[in-house]
Amino acid sequence: MKTERKLKPMTVAELKVLRQNDMGAFLDAGTGKTSDDILLHKAQQTAEVKVGDIVKVFLYLDPKKRLTASMHVPKMREGQIARLKIINVTSDGAFVDVGAERGIFMPFSEMRGRPKVGEIVWAKLYTDKSGRLAVTMKVSDEIRRASKPAVNVKRGDMLTGAIFNIIAAGAFVFSEERHIIFIPQKEIPRQLRVGEVVDVRITYLRDDGRLDGSLREIKENALERDAEKIFAFMQAEGGSMTFNDNTAPEKIFAAFKISKAAFKRAVGHLFRERRIEKTSDGFKIVDANQD
Secondary structure, eight states: OOOOOOOOSSEEEEEEEEEEOSSEEEEOOSSSOGGGOEEEEGGGOSSOOOTTOEEEEEEEEOTTSOEEEESOOOSSOTTOEEEEEEEEEOSSEEEEESSSSSOEEEEGGGOSSOOOTTOEEEEEEEEOTTSOEEEESOOHHHHHHHOOOOSSOOTTOEEEEEEEEEETTEEEEEETTSOEEEEEGGGOOSOOOTTOEEEEEEEEEOTTSOEEEEOSOOHHHHHHHHHHHHHHHHHHTTSEEOOOTTSOHHHHHHHHSSOHHHHHHHHHHHHHTTSEEEOSSSEEETTGGGO
């Protein structure tokens, strides 16, 4: 008696071609019942198939909930990590493009943060408890194994990489050179998203070859930038502003997207350069008519 095979959607299998017609090829489902044979439509064939061939296929459910096959199988192996695109988000999780005929499901429990459609994240392909392919963003161990110690990097260097995890203490980046960079929370000036690509300034080289970094500008550069932003604001407001040392930090941030401390440094810089002067309620541009 033939042993029944239990094939599932969202899996990869190697199946024998039993017969063909105008629609495509029918694959052996292993049940001994012709009605259970699985269609490999011509549109889902990436190479010519013949009766008797063993083909590697990705199985999924068609709109009528019938098990269907495609030769567009995942482009990555189970256990492998890659930068993958989020193609759909539902109330249960997300679907991720791994190169197969259909997106592979990633449950909320396997996410880092809440990725959005179109974002690209570090993720791994695996088989879940039900035997189906799934995706996880929990790849810290895999990235550690794939990483290389930084030996030709120095403080002040700029490296580019993608964020693969964010915790209360900061964010972890995997650089294009395969270095792991930790960015402490104090060096993060804005909200970040897992998967985001960032340019990181290296601030410290650890003994184990890992790196610490910052997303903040060097203070001198930030000072010049902030000063010019405030000066441009004053020009647009007719040459003056009512912001001063007593202005609430929230109001300063809403106007300039900088902290109150950064605002005071920038105003002090403009004042020392004699580009602005104090008024009763704020500051004005010196010789504003000439600016």
